[in-house]
Amino acid sequence: MSILSKKREINRLIKSFESEADQYHDIDFHIYTINQSQSTINRKFRRPNHGIMLWQYIGELGSDKALTEFTENLQDSDLKWGVRGAKLTKYGIIEGQGTIQFLKMAKRAGSLFSESETMKFKSRVFQEIQDDELRKNPKSKPTVATNDNPLAIWLNYLLYFISKNNPYRQYSTKIEPDLFTLSLLALEKMVEDETPNKSDKSSTKLTDINFKVAVSFPGEKRRYVSSVVDNLRAQLGKDKIFYDFDYQAQIARPNADVLLQDIYHKQSELIVVFLCQEYSQKDWCGLEWRGVRDLIKAKEDDKIMFVRFDNAEIDGAFSIDGYIDGNIFQPKEVASFIIERINIL
Incomplete structure (x- = not known):
């Protein structure tokens, strides 16, 4: 996507999210981190709802045994929900009457990012997990995977945005504010960050x-x-x-x-x-x-x-x-x- 096309799309999305945010939709966003000993989330979700895997910490793949086990799990997994046997899996759950509308808009927003841009907020997840594991074992080879679905990309970006602006809020189970307002704030910040620098672009007096x-x-x-x-x-x-x-x-x-x-x-x-x-x-x-x-x-x-x-x-x-x-x-x-x-x- 060209820079000009991207700016146009961001401005369109800002107007759309602004319109939806003004309506105070019934919508909640919860995040859950599941480990190997916990296979389910013990609560009922309001309808409509949508769940998606955001990222996984697969574990250490430094040995032949670990690689073989990972390959077997990969072949026997429903990748919509991630690789079976992962040490940690983070899921996002969206629920409430605004869910369907948000899903459509979030997929468009997630499509804004190139692969190199998504690495900026993916790296936050990678770094936190790797630092923690390397403290335990400096020779370990921790392996992390993120979901490249546009919806997951946008939700991961929103969590990254929160981590940069409200560092402690990202660890809450329920993410505030509502997803339409949070998306609007993130898009406006994106535009602000991409505003041209104060530099002389002309060599003519x-x-x-x-x-x-x-x-x-x-x-x-x-x-x-x-x-x-x-x-x-x-x-x-x-x-x-x-x-x-x-x-x-x-x-x-x-x-x-x-x-x-x-x-x-x-x-x-x-x-x-x-x-x-x-x-x-x-x-x-x-x-x-x-x-x-x-x-x-x-x-x-x-x-x-x-x-x-x-x-x-x-x-x-x-x-x-x-x-x-x-x-x-x-x-x-x-x-x-x-x-x-x-x-x-």
């Missing part, structure tokens, strides 16, 4: 560039705007869109406000302003907005395009002004509207 489009937005809308910019960049090419993170090194200077006002006022054919409550509260947005207002005053309205997320009052913007609704249109669609405007200009 900023003051020498004439941009096709410049975007003005508050940080709260960066995820959405970043996706719009990705779509624009694929069509317009390098140094055609002013997006702050692409020129961060050149902006880090005294009198950056003057530099930015020139970019928005003089160096850009089209300025796309992402309006919302946060926009009116940010100092830097206010500086950029001054350049926009002067263009409106000079009757250069065709150089301005509004994308709105709410009805917040912005000085100089009125209810009669036309805009694209950012709550209805996806970033890809907004990018196509921007391209249409640029072609007209």
Whole structure:
């Protein structure tokens, strides 16, 4: 999956999980660790429900006898539930009315990861078990296996996410919050971690560039705007869109406000302003907005395009002004509207 395609899918999943989380589904997620002396889980589960093997500690496979025994167990096992004879097996049990809907969404979410990415959270399981066994016997060869089913991958990722943010909660039998909310938080963190670093991606002097489009937005809308910019960049090419993170090194200077006002006022054919409550509260947005207002005053309205997320009052913007609704249109669609405007200009 390409980076751009992955971002689109993550944004789609965020919207879907957000919608489901708002409905407060009846759904619980329990985890159980079963050892060789315990073959069943002694409790009834509400319907509908779904159980899945997440990982297994097979044991030490350092001898011919252990390898032979493992091979025999492997051939005689229902791999849906893991390899028979494993020393430890961790199962995830989902129950409640939200189960069926979550399963569909979780399988899509689990498909986001490449093999190398899944190793990041698989390695946590491996390391914990291996460290424990190696303390007992430094010469041991502990063997661990994880389930590569997309659902298991997503549930293992959620447990990994919890371990990074709430280290003790991962050891609970019942995992909180509910799976839709937990998935939403994990996806939002995923987007935050993948946000472009503050680095200068251009070797061209900023003051020498004439941009096709410049975007003005508050940080709260960066995820959405970043996706719009990705779509624009694929069509317009390098140094055609002013997006702050692409020129961060050149902006880090005294009198950056003057530099930015020139970019928005003089160096850009089209300025796309992402309006919302946060926009009116940010100092830097206010500086950029001054350049926009002067263009409106000079009757250069065709150089301005509004994308709105709410009805917040912005000085100089009125209810009669036309805009694209950012709550209805996806970033890809907004990018196509921007391209249409640029072609007209």
